Amino acid sequence: DTGVSQDPRHKITKRGQNVTFRCDPISEHNRLYWYRQTLGQGPEFLTYFQNEAQLEKSRLLSDRFSAERPKGSFSTLEIQRTEQGDSAMYLCASSAGGSGEKLFFGSGTQLSVL
């Protein structure tokens, strides 16, 4: 499978716990995006990497959220001290960049905070 891979598919946690999600992009893609999606809404931008550099971060993203992309390959998204409002689908997408880039999404990680 050469698509975008996300792990885990589902995560149930208690409020206050830390969680970490992993994304493996399409191998030749240098851009990687994280989005959050809640029921009945479109994906909401969280952050973006060009290779290993994190170039943009949404103002909506609290300090409890951090993302990394070491060596410009896979990426991790960590949420510290989870809150019930963090419950959502976390989507990773990758692209080859350039003008008119196309985003390809993974299947997402569904987070439920109890």
Added chain:
Amino acid sequence: QKEVEQDPGPLSVPEGAIVSLNCTYSNSAFQYFMWYRQYSRKGPELLMYTYSSGNKEDGRFTAQVDKSSKYISLFIRDSQPSDSATYLCAMSAPRGFNKFYFGSGTKLNVKP
């Protein structure tokens, strides 16, 4: 005002019907327009991609862009129950950081 507006539906049609899905937008800088299909509890799948104005056809799917009206459409001919999903429109501008703006999605149900 949201950058991209999309009717959430749900839209229910009989099998074989022609489906029309639409989005409007406010930013005249958008040049790239996409339609994604999203099945329940899955990630969005890129369905159609269009640059600037005009039509693009791929099998039963046709995407139309009218930049003068800031209006895009997706037509599905001979709709099938397997087309039942949420359809998201997305768009981006060509310069700088390529942030993608998504509609909220239209839920489509094709009844056998």
